[in-house]
Amino acid sequence: MDIEPLHRRIASDIERRIASGEWRPGFRIPTEAELMAEYGCARMTVSRAMTDLSARGLVVRRRRAGTVVAHPPVHSSALVAIPDIQSEIEGRGLAYSHQLLLRIVRPSRADEDGMGARLIELETLHLADAMPFTLERRLISLTTAPEAEHADFTAAPPGGWLLAHMPWTEAEHRISAVGADGETATRLGLSDGTPCLRLERRTWRDGLAVTWAWQTFPGAAYDLVARFSPTQSPMKTPIKE
Amino acid sequence: MDIEPLHRRIASDIERRIASGEWRPGFRIPTEAELMAEYGCARMTVSRAMTDLSARGLVVRRRRAGTVVAHPPVHSSALVAIPDIQSEIEGRGLAYSHQLLLRIVRPSRADEDGMGARLIELETLHLADAMPFTLERRLISLTTAPEAEHADFTAAPPGGWLLAHMPWTEAEHRISAVGADGETATRLGLSDGTPCLRLERRTWRDGLAVTWAWQTFPGAAYDLVARFSPTQSPMKTPIKE
DNA sequence: GAGTGGTCTAGACCACAAT
DNA sequence: TTGTGGTCTAGACCACTCC
Incomplete structure (x- = not known):
């Protein structure tokens, strides 16, 4: 006891x-x-x-x-947790699976500043009970993570592989609303222009860019929720080992 | 020193x-x-x-x-801070203003469960440099906050008034993507169906519902950003007094 | 000046887990 | 068994700030 x-x-x-x-x-x-x-x-x-x-x-x-x-903050900002996709799907009691749709190794473009000279471009569809859940487009810097060139992203989704092999030390997230464009709409089974939640995520390791990912969620099917009191913040990141 | x-x-x-x-x-x-x-x-x-x-x-x-x-979390969740509108606008160096578009005192409907018997319904347009920034629709429970019936929401926006008079003890946030419907599109100067970020916020005080608000942001003009490292969380809520 | 919290010491015993 | 952290004590001096 x-x-x-x-x-x-x-x-x-x-x-x-x-x-x-x-x-x-x-x-x-x-x-x-x-x-x-x-x-x-x-x-x-x-x-x-x-x-x-x-x-x-x-x-x-x-x-x-x-x-x-303490008084609650006057200009109250709040926090929303961004869940990991696989946990999110499995947390809803659905079966998680993923499909690698695209894998290209290529030089980086001018608008991909900071991603190193060579990179991998990936497109992954995440599914919940075999239904499209998120379309993810991702760049991985081969300068920072050269091992990624030989990783099998059909076995493990790139997000999970990266966390295991290239833990980040810095991250930036951006949430916005976009209309599903042609290819995205097709992949997700939506009509053109359907409002979607776009989650952009960039990570660095000791100042070097690791990855840059965009995930597009059908607006009607997915949202981010956070419930908390000032007493207990949602900052409950479980740490392994 | x-x-x-x-x-x-x-x-x-x-x-x-x-x-x-x-x-x-x-x-x-x-x-x-x-x-x-x-x-x-x-x-x-x-x-x-x-x-x-x-x-x-x-x-x-x-x-x-x-x-x-510690190892970084394997199923990494992350946090995004939701700023207060006024701080957000002023933080961009723009002038904040607001317009009260609607104020109704009415009984609550069945789908407004938990909001008490009577409530105020408000519609407020928040502007940045006189340009529409957010349309906010809000309910305030007159059971929990009876003083709200006599508050002047043309002077102070309802969010600020509530924080000063009815600090919450619990909050729930929900972020989703929606298409601007007819009235919202008109108010925000958008064409119908433009993807927008919708921020839903409910608060309670000691278990009693205080307010329920929906804020709609033009998707192209607004997004939520958070940058941090595992070392320094974005949990930097300033507390007064 | 005096009340309050902020920090620090030099011990002590206990809980837990690796060996 | 033993090394390590977890907690706790009974003091101490200092830094602030309200009166």
Whole structure:
């Protein structure tokens, strides 16, 4: 049986009182000295609990002024998680599969700045229960990832291969709305101009471009959802090993 | 002059070695005892630095096995920040303004479940340098926020008013692609069916629905961008007070 | 000046997992 | 069994900032 550490119990207690509305934004939380007495523990233990809450943005601590429940951000931005395609499909209880439609090794063009001199261009269709789910067009820099030239992208989709062989250190995502153009519409079984969600993703490894991918989702069939409270952010990226 | 705490200096040192690629995923980081010797400090100080890195997912700590540099997530999900409209416009150096197009107080319909018995329906056009930027349709529950009935939404846009008067404790966002329908297209100055990014946002306060809003952005003019490394998440929500 | 949090120490015992 | 991290103590000094 795993007992809950005291510092986490203290933090949870306070978090619950904030979440329930018992302690409203601006409410002054008991001082460390008072919490020491309440929980009968050393100051470091209380301090750790409060530091954790502060790091998560639930409370604001200021010397002399004490610790108060934080106000929600006034200009509230929010976060949406972009799921991995395969996880997304399997998470819906559907069977994931993919088809490699195109594979070309070629020099990079002027508008593909930063992708290195030679690259692979791929087109992959991702399917959920054998129905088209996403069309992905992807470039992989052979300067940064020369091994990609000999990878079998019919076996594993390029996204998964890259994560296993070329973990990124930096990424950029862009979400926009586009109309399905001729070829994309055909591949996805849509009529021309159907609104689609376009997810553009670029990654780098130590400053060198690894890949640049565009994924097009039928607008009606796919959307990005995020639900959270200020208490628990969606930043729960599971890390292996 | 503010000196950097030692625990943060230790964490930064290690972070830098990970980011630079000097310490690759799987690399075993010196033990706490070794770091104590290296920095000439107590174990608690080293421990705090490592605990911080662990909480941020940069390293994985296991008893007996030691601390190793984390592998990037295999099924990598990522996050995109949804900015506040006004900040977004002003951040681009444009002048923000807004027009209230519609304001109705009415009973809620069956498909507006959870919004309370009476609500306000609003339609607001957000402009950047006097050009249409977003059309927003919004419901506000008068059960949860009765003060909204007397608020002047021509002065402050409803989103800002709500954040000031009814901070949420829970939120849900949904991003999808839609074609501009007749009225939306007219308001935004688009032709019918133009692909648009639709941002749906619902918020709750202690379990009670506060608001439900749909914002439609011209697909060509707007997109969501997020750039980050695993080291520094985009989770940089500024908190007031 | 005094109250509050921020950091740090030099120990201690325990939990867990690899051997 | 033993090495490693996880937690905790009982102090200490300092940095801020409100009064």
